[in-house]
Amino acid sequence: MEASQLTLFRNEFHTMILLFVILGLGCTSAPSREDARVIDAKVDAALARLKKDVKGADSLLRSASGMLVFPGVLQAAFWGGAEYGKGALRIGGVNVDYYNIAAASFGLQFGAQKKDIILLFMNDQVLQDFRNSSGWTAGVDGTVALVTVGAEGSINTTTLNEPILAFVVDQTGLMAGVSLEGSKITKLQRQVPRRVEKTRNHIETGMLVSPPALTWDNRISC
Template identity: 30%
Template sequence: MKRIAVLLCGLAVIGGSVSARAQDDKAKIDERLVAAGQVVDEIMATPDKGIPSGILAGASCVVVIPSYKKGAFVVGAQYGQGVATCRTASGKWSAPVCVQLAGGSFGFQIGGQATDLVLVAMNQQGLQQMLKNKFKLGADAAAAAGPVGRNAQAGTDWKLNAEFLSYSRSKGLFAGINLDGTVLSQNQDDTRALYGADVPFAQILSGKQVTPDDARPFVRTVAKYFVVAKNR
């Protein structure tokens, strides 16, 4: 009986530890969702420096990575956690999934920065890349710096070649950000924590998954700005 009691006590401790860890993970994801919504709000707060309306209307998916970390001393390293949503067949925005962006770079560079990063998928090829387990920017999918400003005239290069347009807001001293060679991948553990079960990314991004209450503000923020004009 004593051994059974000890075993049950041990299982209870383990169960409590797992539950607490799951709650911590969920809290971190909720914070990330709030931060991602704030990034979009702040980028669009100044229309003359925001994302042009034509790009807002044509976006297939939006990826937001708050405080994307990049540092370098001869060898560079990049890493960030974020969330993504895609426009569904009905025109609405899907429930979000959790993603991560990681990579490295070589060169004579010294510095460090934290950057709020927004990636906009501009066509079906970009959408299809989002449904994969992971893909490399610059190799599997072309990425280009997106034009800014309410009346900015976007060039033809991104229309012809870029599956993703990138927008960043630096908080540090590191000059610029280069996404070539970085890998965008699914964060399945965090997505599981958000939904409480293993839900396929394709099911979520196609609009077949109900948006969790905690994620609704982020999706509403994206929907507020990434709108297709009525006369389109």
């Protein structure tokens, strides 16, 4: 095998490993307090950019029952591609939960880029259905309508009656011709405190124990 072919094979192999890790073994632990603050700040910045750059976006944001914001989602590709990012679900101006998003794509594609993905749940029912799901995939558990910009730079109104809307924004502005179908969104779960788990085991086995002082294990950030 020639050196150039070997290099291509290695790069493709590494990409497939990346896809396996992201989509199959991705971390679902809740972010630490410090990481949560970083995510919160990035969410604020992504929403501020959207309001500034896209005419009419502010009105849609105010109308939504909730919004799921993934700032700086990284997309990398070499023959096959993958994207991954972490974000927050914001309801009534408050970040109530944290999630990750992961997706894979296949075909001839090269390079890496970052983009903001913002999903708007336009009524209480679709928001509740999303929050009650154990794992949510765009195009399977809910149809996502991509918001685009019309000729005059304002939002195209043809999709605004859909229950779930999405903005995809990169450094050049609102992206068109992209799809979120197949993107898997997973809630980042808080770990059970170790002492609480021990107490639960003692109670289940009939052992009497004194109420413990609650202390959280260090949560994994990934």
